[in-house]
Amino acid sequence: MIIDPISRRKFIKTTGAASVASLLVGAQNLHAAGANDKIRIGLIGLGGRGCRAGIIDCAEADSNIELVAMGDLFPDHLEDAKERIRQSMAKRNLPFKDIYKVTTDTMFSGFDAYKKVIACDVDLIILTTPPVFRPLHFKAAVEAGKHVFIEKPVAVDPVGVRDIINTSKLAEAKGLTVVAGTQMRRARHIMAGIEQIREGAMGDILSGQSTRIGGALSNWRQSEAIRSKSWSDMEWQLRRWLFTTWGSGDFIVEQHVHNLDLVDWVMGSHPVKAIGTGGRQNRTDSIYPNVWDHVSVEYEYANGARVTHIGSQIDGVSSRNDMRIDGTEGRLFLSFAKVTIEGKKPFKYDGPRPNPAVQEYKDTLDAIRSGNTINEGKRIAQSTMTAILGRMAAYTGRNLSWDWAMNASKLDLTPKEWKFGDHAIAPVAVPGVTKLV
Helix, strand or coil: CCCCCCCHHHHHHHCCCCCHHHHHHCCCCCCCCCCCCCEEEEEECCCHHHHHHHHHHHHHHCCCEEEEEEEECCHHHHHHHHHHHHHHHHHCCCCHHHHECCCHHHEEECCCHHHHHHHCCCCEEEECCCHHHHHHHHHHHHHCCCEEEECCCCCCCHHHHHHHHHHHHHHHHHCCCEEECCHHHHCHHHHHHHHHHHCCCCCCEEEEEEEEEECCCCCCCHHHCCCCCCCCHHHHHHHCHHHCHHHHCCHHHHCCHHHHHHHHHHHCCCCCEEEEEEECCCCCCCCCCCCCCEEEEEEECCCCCEEEEEEEECCCCCCEEEEEEEECCEEEEEECCCEEEEECCCEECCCCCCCHHHHHHHHHHHHHHHCCCCECHHHHHHHHHHHHHHHHHHHHCCCEEHHHHHHCCCCCCCCCCCCCCCCCCCCCCCCCCCCCC
16 A cells, blocks of 8 residues: 655645745745736625635735726625625725725626626636536636636536636646635645655555534525525525535535545545445425535545545534544644644644635735746646545445546536526435436
8 A cells, every 4th residue: 555655846846835845934925026016806706705705815915906806696795795895804904995996897796797807907816606606717717818716616516627627727828827725735734744744754544534523504694594585496596505516516525625635635646436425414494405414435545545534514513623544654633723643753743824825815926926827726626526526426325436427427517507597406315316427
């Protein structure tokens, strides 16, 4: 059970940063060229991620930016966005008036809002829409020659993953920067722990467990939890996208992609097969259209090692979010807050901890200004596919190979037509009953 060795140089390259050494020193500004150039930003998707994290983290990374255009599917979200952004910036003492330059002419709503934002005079597009839209919006931005910060996950099905990979190749050909919102890739303690693994501290990796158990997000958009009589099926499901499989990919894809991305990073590659199960016992109310509330998936990697991921979104249970990996010479404990290795070469990280959610935007802006492009499109597509593979295996109860799911599956959850109206939703998946597509 031997993982192909990854050299220090290759490790540094895959972090998407200039060097591990420089990243472990501190949170200095890495801008190398054109540091005074103001970067104009278009924001697509005005929910909590867009208005309370995305553009705010970007502004904290570098206030020499301007938000000049924004769009959302729903007009009421668009109307509230300016005030929500202002309040979020005030909490971090950010210069709202210097950054917010959106006018009534550069505010758009509707299914074509993304096209209008992209058509504005912007350098960087931030995509914080529901995941089902990501392949479509990403392709449009890259075809228009825009740099992209794309939130995770980047698709909800294998067809979407393939689209993301193809668009990433186009972005590379055009010399565009593409950074993904898997911020834990820029957490200094995790980066340092991964470097120790690559240098042999764990020996050969044998097995592991990944766990993310927590609340049901029952307070999410409470004002929209009760369906208005004026909302069509499509509008209702999109307002509740977090709890529709076709909109979010289910929670293993939408949220736990962070954990599975770290598992793949530790293992040095994506899994080769998966088997799983799960269901829902608490999310039975109609405000949760068809997602599960618990899942368990066993992933097998090319070296024969198996890693089990246990996940849930249930209120009232004990919370846990961490990973344990066993090797021939050590045991890794990793969480979003700490990393330790026990064994022949023990390790504990005690260095600086700049905010990784801010660092990812700092790296994005630096790459745009310097011309030293970053392209994380294929990597986040593969991590997203790891999560989708687990969901497909659990939903159907089938033992699935990566090669089949990635290359042969015809599963496409995207609606045939983007318009408000009738839209039948799939029943809650049942292992052994739900068909494999």
